[in-house]
Every structure is written in C-alpha cells, then in structure tokens.
Amino acid sequence: MAQKIEFKELNPLQVLLSVFVKFGLTTPYDLISQAGMSVGLTSPALKRMEEAGLLASTLGPRKRMQYALTEKGEEELRK
Secondary structure (H helix, E strand, O other): OOOOOOOOOOOHHHHHHHHHHHOOOOOHHHHHHOOOOOHHHHHHHHHHHHHOOOEEEEEOHHHOEEEEEOHHHHHHHHO
16 A cells, blocks of 8 residues: 655645646646656656645546646645
8 A cells, every 4th residue: 555645835846836737737748848847857746746645647648647636736735
C-alpha cells in the first residue's frame, strides 16, 4: 500500500503547477509545450501532488495522463 504524502503548504512549484492545471494545461505535454517546463521537473512533482490528494489523474487521448485539481487541491491553492 502506498504511503500517503502530506503537505504543510504548497511550495512555489506546486502553486504554479496547480494554477496551470486549473487553467487548462492538464497534461505533462501541455506543461512542456505551452509552459516551457521540463519533464524532469514536472513529472515527479505531479506524482507527489497526486499521492497527496491534491491532483487526480485519468488516462486521456493518446494515452496521455491528464490531471485535474481535487477539492483538496483547490482548497490548498486558495490558501
């Protein structure tokens, strides 16, 4: 069973990723092509955020992971 990760508060990268996801950059490809972010930076952060319950993922078109903010993620972003 995977260990649940808890965040005390979002770090700047997590805030940026949350905002991008909220406004439509929902796949790692979107973050690379439209936001100029690297896979090495974003993929581990997205996975940690998902493990903490801040993001939810689904398999989208072309087998790309698509992320969406959860209610908990929205709440943390508002803070």
